[in-house]
Amino acid sequence: MTRQGPGTSEDVRWALSQLDLPDAPNVLDAACGPGADLVTLAEALPRARIEGIDQLPHLVEEARAATARFTNVTVSTGDMAQISGFYDLIWCAGALYFLGVTEGLTLWRRALTTDGAVAFSEPVLSPEAPQAARDFWADYPAISDLDGITARVEAAGYTVLNHRLITGMAWAEYYAELGGRIATLRPGADTALSQVLDAALREITLWRQAPGDIAYALILARPGFGPT
Numbered sequence: 001m002t003r004q005g006p007g008t009s010e011d012v013r014w015a016l017s018q019l020d021l022p023d024a025p026n027v028l029d030a031a032c033g034p035g036a037d038l039v040t041l042a043e044a045l046p047r048a049r050i051e052g053i054d055q056l057p058h059l060v061e062e063a064r065a066a067t068a069r070f071t072n073v074t075v076s077t078g079d080m081a082q083i084s085g086f087y088d089l090i091w092c093a094g095a096l097y098f099l100g101v102t103e104g105l106t107l108w109r110r111a112l113t114t115d116g117a118v119a120f121s122e123p124v125l126s127p128e129a130p131q132a133a134r135d136f137w138a139d140y141p142a143i144s145d146l147d148g149i150t151a152r153v154e155a156a157g158y159t160v161l162n163h164r165l166i167t168g169m170a171w172a173e174y175y176a177e178l179g180g181r182i183a184t185l186r187p188g189a190d191t192a193l194s195q196v197l198d199a200a201l202r203e204i205t206l207w208r209q210a211p212g213d214i215a216y217a218l219i220l221a222r223p224g225f226g227p228t
């Protein structure tokens with residue numbers, strides 16, 4: 001897979017356009033997976049020093065291969081809960097929920113520069129969402145609407161600077177690639193792999209029942225109270 005969750009290079013570029021980063025910023029992609037967003041960050045910020053970190057060594061290898069042509073990108077195996085800074089931007093696509101929004105942002109505060117910011121994508125569920133969307137997120141009880149995410153951000157002493165939704169095409173592209181992987185891996189799959197493929201297929205089936213109501217919110221946040 002080129003990425004391990006829904007998101008597009010346009011999301012990364014939008015986030016960068018909203019932030020007043022220094023000319024040569026220090027940037028971390030926390031839980032970079034196979035490195036798709038590292039490539040976009042490197043293309044958009046040629047003067048930046050960019051690090052990627054993921055806990056899974058095989059994904060780190062893939063991210064290194066994806067970013068091999070960039071001399072300003074390094075990727076390492078590690079725990080995003082243990083990072084030390086200082087970063088002008090911590091980018092985290094589809095992974096902050098592993099730490100918890102409030103818990104992760106609290107940990108990362110000490111790894112940010114004075115004006116540093118965090119951009120992260122987080123599952124979001126509108127109060128009006130149909131049951132099919134609720135079923136999709138059944139395994140993530142912490143899910144909330146945008147106000148709920150904002151409250152979790154503020155509980156860490158951060159302010160939400162801006163947000164936008166990641167929905168529709170980003171999810172369709174992700175599940176198209178996942179469906180292709182399932183089809184490739186299915187022949188000859190052993191019991192353990194078959195169970196993984198079945199679970200992935202179930203996820204795609206659930207998504208297809210409410211594609212317009214299943215979304216991530218891409219949140220831009222900064223320590224402190226009120227916009228600076």
Ligand SMILES: C[S@@+](CC[C@H](N)C(=O)[O-])C[C@H]1O[C@@H](n2cnc3c(N)ncnc32)[C@H](O)[C@@H]1O
Nearest residue numbers: 003004005031032033054055079080093095098
């Ligand atoms: C849904 S994937 C998203 C990956 C990538 N950001 C992307 O969009 O393709 C979640 C990633 O979080 C990583 N991860 C989970 N907990 C982690 C931790 N504590 N430290 C580092 N990586 C972690 C997983 O290995 C996985 O690559």
